Amino acid sequence: xxxxxxxxxxxxxxxxxxxxxxxxxxxxxDGEIHAICGENGAGKSTLMKILYGMQPADEGVMKxxxxxxxxxxxxxxxxxxxxxxxxxxxxxxxxxxxxxxILGAEPARSGVIDFKKAHEDITRLASDYGLNVELDDLVETxxxxxxxxxEIIKVLYRGAKILxxxxxxxxxxxxxxxxxxxxMRELKAQGHTIMFIDHKLSEVLEISDSITVIRRGKTVATxxxxxxxxxxxxxxxxxxxxxxxGTQLAxxxxxxxLDLTGVTTVGPDGRDIVxxxxxxxxxxxxxGVAGVEGNGQGELVEAVLGINPxxxxxxxxxxxxxxxxxxxxxxxxxxxxxxxxxxxxxxLLSAPLWxxxxxxxxxxxxxxxxxxxxDPDAARRHTEEVIDKFDVRTPNALVSxxxxxxxxxxxxxxxxxxxxxxxxxxxxxxxxxxxxxxxxAVWEDLRTARAAGLAVMLISADLDELIGLSDRLLVMFxxxxxxxxxxxxxxxxxxxxxxxxxxxxxxxx
Amino acid sequence: MITRIKYTLAAPAIAxxxxxxxxSVVLLATxxxxxxxxxxxxxxxxxxxxxxxxxxxxxxxxxxGIAVAIGFKMNLFNIxxxxxxxxxxxxxxxxxxSVDLPAPLQITLILVTAMTVGALWSGLAGVMxxxxxxxxxxxxxxxxxxxxxxxxxxxxxxxxxxxxxxSLETKLPEISESGWFPVLFTVDNGRVxxxxxxxxxxxxxxxxxxxVERTRWGYDLRATGISATSAESSGVNPKRTVILAMVLSGxxxxxxxxxxxxxxxxxxxxxxVQGIGFTGIAVALLGRNNLAGIAxxxxxxxxxxxxxxxxxxxxDAPRAVVGLMTGVxxxxxxxxxxxxxxxxxxxxxxxxxxxxxxxxT
Numbered sequence: 001x002x003x004x005x006x007x008x009x010x011x012x013x014x015x016x017x018x019x020x021x022x023x024x025x026x027x028x029x030d031g032e033i034h035a036i037c038g039e040n041g042a043g044k045s046t047l048m049k050i051l052y053g054m055q056p057a058d059e060g061v062m063k064x065x066x067x068x069x070x071x072x073x074x075x076x077x078x079x080x081x082x083x084x085x086x087x088x089x090x091x092x093x094x095x096x097x098x099x100x101x102i103l104g105a106e107p108a109r110s111g112v113i114d115f116k117k118a119h120e121d122i123t124r125l126a127s128d129y130g131l132n133v134e135l136d137d138l139v140e141t142x143x144x145x146x147x148x149x150x151e152i153i154k155v156l157y158r159g160a161k162i163l164x165x166x167x168x169x170x171x172x173x174x175x176x177x178x179x180x181x182x183x184m185r186e187l188k189a190q191g192h193t194i195m196f197i198d199h200k201l202s203e204v205l206e207i208s209d210s211i212t213v214i215r216r217g218k219t220v221a222t223x224x225x226x227x228x229x230x231x232x233x234x235x236x237x238x239x240x241x242x243x244x245x246g247t248q249l250a251x252x253x254x255x256x257x258l259d260l261t262g263v264t265t266v267g268p269d270g271r272d273i274v275x276x277x278x279x280x281x282x283x284x285x286x287x288g289v290a291g292v293e294g295n296g297q298g299e300l301v302e303a304v305l306g307i308n309p310x311x312x313x314x315x316x317x318x319x320x321x322x323x324x325x326x327x328x329x330x331x332x333x334x335x336x337x338x339x340x341x342x343x344x345x346x347x348l349l350s351a352p353l354w355x356x357x358x359x360x361x362x363x364x365x366x367x368x369x370x371x372x373x374x375d376p377d378a379a380r381r382h383t384e385e386v387i388d389k390f391d392v393r394t395p396n397a398l399v400s401x402x403x404x405x406x407x408x409x410x411x412x413x414x415x416x417x418x419x420x421x422x423x424x425x426x427x428x429x430x431x432x433x434x435x436x437x438x439x440x441a442v443w444e445d446l447r448t449a450r451a452a453g454l455a456v457m458l459i460s461a462d463l464d465e466l467i468g469l470s471d472r473l474l475v476m477f478x479x480x481x482x483x484x485x486x487x488x489x490x491x492x493x494x495x496x497x498x499x500x501x502x503x504x505x506x507x508x509x
Numbered sequence: 510m511i512t513r514i515k516y517t518l519a520a521p522a523i524a525x526x527x528x529x530x531x532x533s534v535v536l537l538a539t540x541x542x543x544x545x546x547x548x549x550x551x552x553x554x555x556x557x558x559x560x561x562x563x564x565x566x567x568x569x570x571x572x573x574g575i576a577v578a579i580g581f582k583m584n585l586f587n588i589x590x591x592x593x594x595x596x597x598x599x600x601x602x603x604x605x606x607s608v609d610l611p612a613p614l615q616i617t618l619i620l621v622t623a624m625t626v627g628a629l630w631s632g633l634a635g636v637m638x639x640x641x642x643x644x645x646x647x648x649x650x651x652x653x654x655x656x657x658x659x660x661x662x663x664x665x666x667x668x669x670x671x672x673x674x675x676s677l678e679t680k681l682p683e684i685s686e687s688g689w690f691p692v693l694f695t696v697d698n699g700r701v702x703x704x705x706x707x708x709x710x711x712x713x714x715x716x717x718x719x720x721v722e723r724t725r726w727g728y729d730l731r732a733t734g735i736s737a738t739s740a741e742s743s744g745v746n747p748k749r750t751v752i753l754a755m756v757l758s759g760x761x762x763x764x765x766x767x768x769x770x771x772x773x774x775x776x777x778x779x780x781x782v783q784g785i786g787f788t789g790i791a792v793a794l795l796g797r798n799n800l801a802g803i804a805x806x807x808x809x810x811x812x813x814x815x816x817x818x819x820x821x822x823x824x825d826a827p828r829a830v831v832g833l834m835t836g837v838x839x840x841x842x843x844x845x846x847x848x849x850x851x852x853x854x855x856x857x858x859x860x861x862x863x864x865x866x867x868x869x870t
Contacts, residue, residue: 355731362732
């Protein structure tokens with residue numbers, strides 16, 4: 001029997017009102033790649049934070065290489081050779097790669113940082129594992145995949161033998177994922193143990209040696225990838241039958257709701273962000289806009305809504321010239337908006353739900369009567385309907401938004417936006433970071449609204465979602481539309497290669 | 510709802526208690542019996558004549574608190590109420606002494622002048638913030654100095670009756686009698702009367718409450734205060750809202766000195782009451798930016814201010830002890846509110862998740 005690198009037994013962690021981990025067990029063998037799967041909110045991240053010393057467990061036993069340990073801080077975890085790469089990178093943009101790597105663990109000679117030694121050590125380390133980065137580049141100039149490699153080198157530099165990667169592929173495009181997997185295999189070959197969180201099942205099956213599935217804070221099973229299919233895994237995660245973005249009968253009409261001609265926007269530094277974008281969306285149609293983050297999709301949505309000005313080009317909304325509309329005008333004319341960053345752009349966290357429901361409708365009935373008076377009773381009734389219809393799990397409409405889970409916050413936003421009198425929905429990453437159940441509900445809501453004649457511009461990083469929901473797919477790269485694809489024919493891999501500019505399309509097919 | 514009220518009330522109560530305990534320690538250290546000092550204060554402070562004085566003092570404190578609270582509602586820290594009300598008072602006094610209209614017109618003219626001056630002075634900070642990104646704390650502090658030490662001092666000389674003497678009696682001409690606010694009743698053989706300006710204060714408070722809580726502009730203001738980015742995505746114009754808030758805050762600040770000016774002083778002079786703008790910050794903080802809270806805390810601060818006089822008179826303790834107490838009240842209130850807010854959020858989270866568990870099982 002091989003030794004266990006990590007063994008967790010009966011780990012329990014309670015948060016107010018929630019049991020994040022309920023007697024979770026986990027056995028990770030030395031030198032394996034171990035995937036931890038589960039829905040959002042299943043307790044994966046909490047478990048990893050406990051193992052990394054960021055949070056204490058309420059109950060349970062942790063063993064590393066057979067020895068029982070108690071961790072009070074990440075520093076102690078690092079001393080035991082455990083390193084963690086967080087989902088959101090923790091790098092200082094204005095420092096170089098080298099400076100970031102040694103930050104907090106600087107090699108020094110009589111109080112002066114020994115950059116020469118650091119440079120040598122890290123170069124050796126990086127080449128040993130095939131982790132290519134330019135040590136003297138500023139972190140702010142790096143692509144996402146490179147940043148991730150910096151994070152991995154950072155933990156290796158601190159001597160980690162057990163690496164925890166929290167959703168490492170969530171931010172990567174397909175070819176970057178392959179590079180990451182190559183690095184992971186290399187690390188494994190050199191005797192490291194890797195634990196990683198993921199919910200993209202095909203990836204999990206491709207790379208792991210073992211898979212532990214967590215559901216609702218409990219360990220459901222530990223399986224070998226050769227024994228299961230993606231479907232089996234998904235059912236283990238969800239515990240019931242699966243949602244699927246799934247294409248349905250087309251409901252596209254010939255009524256043009258949104259028509260963009262040569263739309264161009266300019267960033268704060270004067271560079272074009274969105275370049276000469278033209279397309280239209282019809283009533284009853286979902287148009288998906290694919291693209292790696294930072295290629296102008298977000299700015300396009302903000303320009304259409306009126307948050308950012310349009311430099312050149314024209315926007316027609318239901319036949320009216322909407323090029324210079326500000327947000328309020330757009331909202332009143334019937335645009336709904338599901339923002340990418342719901343907490344920063346779509347919610348008032350400390351305000352009650354009914355005031356959140358009112359956000360974006362604060363000039364409209366039923367929230368407003370006689371021009372400017374808020375009608376709290378009507379607003380509350382409206383919110384209660386949204387809560388009912390969109391299955392928002394909350395005791396009532398008076399609790400603050402921050403009391404809801406992410407999925408329920410999202411359902412509230414989606415419900416609130418779709419229950420207004422709108423003809424266009426601008427949906428940016430509508431299911432990002434919410435669990436499978438809530439995701440299925442949002443998909444269903446979008447499909448229903450589409451059948452009722454809503455025009456939807458859908459931006460998403462989830463390629464399956466884009467392909468599954470869209471009637472038409474556009475790909476944005478460096479601010480331009482570089483391809484128009486038929487979602488019925490395209491595979492995520494093809495889509496990915498367009499998104500990274502690896503493939504280009506001469507003319508729109 | 511009930512938990513909200515419970516936590517809202519707990520915080521100021523804890524703050525006052527902490528202040529009493531802390532001041533007692535200080536009093537003991539200076540060799541004074543805290544019980545005696547406090548009972549003297551209580552005895553003096555509960556007399557009718559004192560209470561009328563306290564109410565008179567509460568009026569500007571309350572209005573100042575409202576002015577600050579409007580800014581706080583959208584996370585704007587208007588420290589400039591001080592400069593705004595003093596500048597407003599001197600200009601309004603000048604206008605009031607230059608014309609003599611029938612009472613309703615005269616009073617309207619004076620009040621509108623004061624509000625306009627306050628709004629413009631405060632709006633300046635708003636424009637600086639939206640056009641040049643100057644933080645309002647910095648700009649309002651600067652504007653205070655310019656208003657009080659600069660503009661007001663200059664205007665006082667220029668407009669004074671004796672043509673610019675340096676005497677402590679320097680004052681502007683008296684405001685025409687049609688612009689005066691009468692006292693409602695007097696106590697202590699006519700020595701102290703309650704200013705009828707209290708009605709203006711009540712109107713200001715009620716309008717503030719309905720504007721902020723029940724109109725869509727107030728909603729925009731509050732939404733911007735909670736999350737400027739979310740508000741922007743909902744259609745709020747952030748710059749316009751900043752200026753609106755500063756202008757409204759300044760307009761109300763303009764009224765702060767009016768009770769004193771129009772009821773008692775009837776002219777602007779060198780001894781015109783100062784510091785109320787800063788007290789307003791404390792009033793708004795302790796009062797949690799809501800109408801009832803501001804009313805109560807204005808009264809509390811006014812009572813401490815007036816009743817503390819007795820400590821000195823009877824030789825119990827230096828009046829500074831009350832200043833100390835006021836400081837502790839503010840500090841303790843801020844801490845207690847933060848703690849209570851966290852507790853309330855936790856409890857809300859707990860009840861929310863309990864309710865969800867009930868639904869799903």
